[in-house]
Amino acid sequence: AQSVAxxxxxxxxxxxxxxxxxxxxxxxxxxxxxxxxxxxxRGLQFLLKYITGDNLVKGxxxxxxxxxxxxxxxxxxxxxxxxxxxxxxxxAVSPNSGNTPLVFGKGTRLSVIx
Amino acid sequence: xxxxxxxxxxxxxxxxxxxxxxxxxxxxxxxLYWYRQSLGQGPEFLIYFQGTGAADxxxxxxxxxxxxxxxxxxxxxxxxxxxxxxxxxxLCASSYGLAGVSDTQYFGPGTRLTVL
Numbered sequence: 001a002q003s004v005a006x007x008x009x010x011x012x013x014x015x016x017x018x019x020x021x022x023x024x025x026x027x028x029x030x031x032x033x034x035x036x037x038x039x040x041x042r043g044l045q046f047l048l049k050y051i052t053g054d055n056l057v058k059g060x061x062x063x064x065x066x067x068x069x070x071x072x073x074x075x076x077x078x079x080x081x082x083x084x085x086x087x088x089x090x091x092a093v094s095p096n097s098g099n100t101p102l103v104f105g106k107g108t109r110l111s112v113i114x
Numbered sequence: 115x116x117x118x119x120x121x122x123x124x125x126x127x128x129x130x131x132x133x134x135x136x137x138x139x140x141x142x143x144x145x146l147y148w149y150r151q152s153l154g155q156g157p158e159f160l161i162y163f164q165g166t167g168a169a170d171x172x173x174x175x176x177x178x179x180x181x182x183x184x185x186x187x188x189x190x191x192x193x194x195x196x197x198x199x200x201x202x203x204x205l206c207a208s209s210y211g212l213a214g215v216s217d218t219q220y221f222g223p224g225t226r227l228t229v230l
Contacts, residue, residue, distance in 0.1 A: 004156075034218070034219075036221070041226075042223055042224075043118075043120075043205055043221040043222050043223040043224045044157070044205065044207075044221040045221070046218055046219075046220060046221075049218060090156050090157070092156075100162075100170075101147060101149075101159035101162050101170065101173065102147075102149075102157075102159070102219060103159070104156030104157050104158070105156050106154070106155055106156045107154075107155070107156050
């Protein structure tokens with residue numbers, strides 16, 4: 001069975017500094033990996049995904065993520081954090097086997113301090 | 115273009131009552147998913163439709179939960195004899211449903227269900 005771990009409940013970073021939100025996964029076969037962001041009382045907003053190819057994936061709002069197969073990780077990064085990036089971030093995985101439900105991590109709350 | 119919409123945005127009900135939650139997917143999306151998100155947790159899968167049929171309902175917690183998608187578009191999640199433990203945010207997502215490809219799921223704003 002597939003699973004996702006987000007080891008940090010909370011990440012605090014100063015505005016303008018780089019940010020990293022960590023994610024590791026476990027899945028049979030090759031994974032499809034996703035990052036979503038959730039603002040208060042809102043649904044999930046898609047940021048980026050890894051399917052195949054280049055290990056560095058670029059997404060919305062300046063976010064990027066690096067797929068590392070040997071470490072089974074897919075960490076979310078941004079070179080320069082904004083206060084408006086403060087939100088709840090979810091990593092998700094689905095097996096490379098067609099349309100299947102996503103398995104989500106428990107989320108990491110990012111707080112960017114001015 | 116219109117995204118996934120869900121109604122109502124909030125639903126407060128009493129224990130033992132019946133509720134229906136509605137999801138209107140993005141036009142042209144054949145796949146539709148329901149997830150449930152409890153406070154402080156990530157979304158958990160409930161049921162997945164491909165067209166009109168439920169392709170996977172393994173996430174439904176018990177037989178009080180049921181969902182339909184009779185015309186392959188709008189879906190309704192139905193909960194009978196609600197319990198306080200059913201209180202959560204119910205999220206709907208849709209995707210193109212392309213065969214052999216895990217395409218992106220786009221989420222609606224959710225329905226927050228509170229069972230008193």
